[in-house]
Amino acid sequence: MSADRLASRWVGLVLVAVTAVATLWLATTGRLDLYVHPRYTVFVVVMALLALAAAIAAAVLLSFRDEARTHGHGGHGHAHDGHLHGDDHGGDGPRRRAVTRIAVATGSAVLVAVSIAALVLAPPRTLSVSAAAARADSVVGAVQGASDPSGDPSGYTVKDWSNLLRQGRDDEVIGQRTxxxxxxxxxxxxxxxxxxxxxxxxxCAVDARPTSVTVYSPGWSSSLRVGDWATVDGTFAANPSVLSMSSVALLPSSVVPVDEPSDPYLQ
Known part of the structure; x- marks a missing residue:
């Protein structure tokens, strides 16, 4: 079988298998949540297992079929090869085909190698600050699908407070400590x-949207950098800033730099 036909047949199966293995690896290392919502983890893992099983089954079937063709048409294949060699005497056909096969095989190998490196070797990362800035323009009103927070306000997240402020419920927020x-x-x-x-x-990470609350803390840039993670303890109040567009701000009693949490996304 020519290299170009071999590549076209097997590269797709290899990529499916690599993607499935990478997905299972992310799940076993607890990093799949960086890509999909936890509620879909079981579904994604099951689909990855099915894809891997299908790729293995297809590879086995193709191998048996190739072997059967080799044994069943060996004589005819030799005669055909001889005819081809006779047609190509004195021409550049064999050379061009050889160059094409090498190029296709090399390109396929590079594609598989890059895919493996991207899916397995490259460490998964959370979305960046630049992504938050780019996606902020697409956020209108409260975060889609978010329900009104309930229970003890001390357990509210950034999403909960942001939704209340976006709904204009400033009176419910001002005076709350968090x-x-x-x-x-x-x-x-x-x-x-x-x-x-x-x-x-x-x-999944594709539909992730940023949500935030304003923290009024003059001189914050002397101890924090953009992109740093921090824990802020404080009280919401009318924003004392005359420049900020936010009418309510969190006035901190403490701002402590922290490491990125293991579950950086909110649901």
Missing amino acids: QLTGFVQADPDDPDSFALSRFVITC
Whole structure:
């Protein structure tokens, strides 16, 4: 079988198998949540197992079929090969075909290698601050699919407080004390404020949207950098800033830099 036909037949199966193995590896290492909502973890793992089983079965069937063809048509194949050699005498056909086969085989090998490196070797990372800035423009009103928070306000997340503020329920927020963890974004309007943000994931990382609350903390940039994670303990109040677009801000009693949490996304 020619190299180009061999490549076209097997590269797809190899890529399916690599993707399935990478998905299972992410699941066993607890990193699949960086890509999909936890409610879909079981579904994704089952689909990956089915894809891997299908790729293995297809590879076995193709191997048996190739072997059967080799044994069943060996004589005819030799005669055909002889005819081809006779047709190509004195021409550049064999050379061109050889170059094409080498190029296809090399390209296929590179594609498989890059896919393996991207899916397995490259460490999974959370969405970046630049992604939050880019996606913020697409967020209108409260986070889609979010319900009104209930229970003890001390357990509210960045998403909960942000939704209440986006709904104009400032009176319910002002005076509330809370402790929140998120990553730091600069306030484009006020250098004395920053946004404490988290990504909210509905299905997978593709649909993740940022949500945030404004923290009024003059001089914050001396101890924090954009993109750092921090835990802020404070009380919501009318924003004392005359520059910020937020009417309510979290006035911190403490701002402590922390490591990125193991579950960086909110659901």
